[in-house]
Amino acid sequence: MPLVVKDYSWEETDVMVWITVPLKGVKSNKVDITSCENYLKVSYPPYLFECLLAAAVDCTKGSAQVGNGAVTFKLYKKEAVLWYSLQHPDAENKEVMKMKREEAQEEIRNRLEEQSKEIAETKRQHEKLAINEMMKLEEEERSRISEIKESERQKATEDLERWKEEQKLLAAKEKERMLEAQKQQVEAEKERDREDRKKQRKARSANIFEKQSKDGAAPPRDNGKIVVKHTPRVFPTPGRESQSEQEEEWLRKQAEAKRSIELSLDADLKEEEKNPQWLQDKGNSFFASGDYKAAINAYTHAIRMTPKLPALYSNRAACHLKLRNFFKCIEDCSKAMDLLFPAVPQNASSRCKALVRRGTAFCELELYVEGE
Structure with missing residues (x-):
C-alpha cells in the first residue's frame, strides 16, 4: 500500500493555483506525474499524492516543476473564481476517484495520440515543403543549364555566321583579284599583239619600198609554207572544251606544292x-x-x-x-x-x-x- 501524502500546501487567486508537494527525500528522477483538467497524481514510491480538483484547469498552460525537494504545480483556472478548497467534495469517494483516475488516463492517452498526430502531420508538412523546395531548386537549375546551353548555341551560331561572312568576303576579294589579274594579262597580251602587228607592218612596208626602189615596180609576193606547231596539252580535254586559264592556275598551284615538298623543316x-x-x-x-x-x-x-x-x-x-x-x-x-x-x-x-x-x-x- 502506498503512503498517501497529506502535508502538501496550496495557494490560489481568482485565475491561478499553486500546489507544492514534498518529495520526502525521494530522488527527482523517480517521480511520475499525471495531470488533466480536474485530476492530479504524483507517484514517488512509496508515497502517492492524488488530488481531485475543485474545478477544471487549463492543461495547455499549466506547468509542473521538480526541484528543491518538492514538486510545484502552477495551474491556470478555466473560470476566474475562488475555490476556497483544493479538493472536490467527492474526493473521499473511492469509486469517484477510481472513475476520475481512469478518465485522466484516457484523457492523457488521447492527448498523447493527438500530439503524435500533430507531430506526424507537422513532419509531413515539413517533408512536403522540403520536397517542393528541392523541386523548385532543381527546376531553377534546369532552367539555368538550359539558358547556358541556349547562350552557347547562339554564340556558336553567331561565330559561324561571322566566319561565313568572312569567308564570303575573302572569296569575293580573291575572285576580284583573279579577275583583275586575268584582265591585266589579257590587256598585256593584246598590247603585245598590237606591237607585233605594228612591227610586221613596218617590216613589210620597208621591204616593199626597198624592192620598188630597186625594180621601179611592186614585187610579187614570195612563195612560202606556213608551219603550225601545236603545244602538247597536259590535260586530255579537247581545246574547244578546255578552260585554259583555270587549268594553268591549277597547274601552277600543284607545281608550287610539289616544290615545297623538297624543303625540310x-x-x-x-x-x-x-x-x-x-x-x-x-x-x-x-x-x-x-x-x-x-x-x-x-x-x-x-x-x-x-x-x-x-x-x-x-x-x-x-x-x-x-x-x-x-x-x-x-x-x-x-x-x-x-x-x-x-x-x-x-x-x-x-x-x-x-x-x-x-x-x-x-x-x-x-x-x-x-x-x-
Missing part, C-alpha cells in the same frame, strides 16, 4: 618523316585502322611542310568529322576548297569529297540550310 627528322607523301600515306593507314588522332597528327605534320596540298586538309577534315570536331572539319574543308581552285575536271572528285564532308558537319551542327 627539322634536321632531326628521319628522311621518310620529311616526305609529305609518306606522312599522308601514314595518316591514311591510321585512319583505316580507326586511330583518328594519330592520323590528324600525321596530316598536320605534313601540312606544316606543304601547306598547299588540298588532299591533306580534306583527309584531316574526315578525321575531325569522325571525332565530331565539326567546326575544325568545316575549316579544313573550306581550306581544301580554296586550294582546289580553279574548278577543273581533274579536281572534281576531290572537291566533291570536301563538299560532302563540310555539308555533313553543318548538318551535325543542325545548320541544315548551310548543309544543303
Whole structure:
C-alpha cells in the first residue's frame, strides 16, 4: 500500500493555483506525474499524492516543476473564481476517484495520440515543403543549364555566321583579284599583239619600198609554207572544251606544292618523316585502322611542310568529322576548297569529297540550310 501524502500546501487567486508537494527525500528522477483538467497524481514510491480538483484547469498552460525537494504545480483556472478548497467534495469517494483516475488516463492517452498526430502531420508538412523546395531548386537549375546551353548555341551560331561572312568576303576579294589579274594579262597580251602587228607592218612596208626602189615596180609576193606547231596539252580535254586559264592556275598551284615538298623543316627528322607523301600515306593507314588522332597528327605534320596540298586538309577534315570536331572539319574543308581552285575536271572528285564532308558537319551542327 502506498503512503498517501497529506502535508502538501496550496495557494490560489481568482485565475491561478499553486500546489507544492514534498518529495520526502525521494530522488527527482523517480517521480511520475499525471495531470488533466480536474485530476492530479504524483507517484514517488512509496508515497502517492492524488488530488481531485475543485474545478477544471487549463492543461495547455499549466506547468509542473521538480526541484528543491518538492514538486510545484502552477495551474491556470478555466473560470476566474475562488475555490476556497483544493479538493472536490467527492474526493473521499473511492469509486469517484477510481472513475476520475481512469478518465485522466484516457484523457492523457488521447492527448498523447493527438500530439503524435500533430507531430506526424507537422513532419509531413515539413517533408512536403522540403520536397517542393528541392523541386523548385532543381527546376531553377534546369532552367539555368538550359539558358547556358541556349547562350552557347547562339554564340556558336553567331561565330559561324561571322566566319561565313568572312569567308564570303575573302572569296569575293580573291575572285576580284583573279579577275583583275586575268584582265591585266589579257590587256598585256593584246598590247603585245598590237606591237607585233605594228612591227610586221613596218617590216613589210620597208621591204616593199626597198624592192620598188630597186625594180621601179611592186614585187610579187614570195612563195612560202606556213608551219603550225601545236603545244602538247597536259590535260586530255579537247581545246574547244578546255578552260585554259583555270587549268594553268591549277597547274601552277600543284607545281608550287610539289616544290615545297623538297624543303625540310627539322634536321632531326628521319628522311621518310620529311616526305609529305609518306606522312599522308601514314595518316591514311591510321585512319583505316580507326586511330583518328594519330592520323590528324600525321596530316598536320605534313601540312606544316606543304601547306598547299588540298588532299591533306580534306583527309584531316574526315578525321575531325569522325571525332565530331565539326567546326575544325568545316575549316579544313573550306581550306581544301580554296586550294582546289580553279574548278577543273581533274579536281572534281576531290572537291566533291570536301563538299560532302563540310555539308555533313553543318548538318551535325543542325545548320541544315548551310548543309544543303
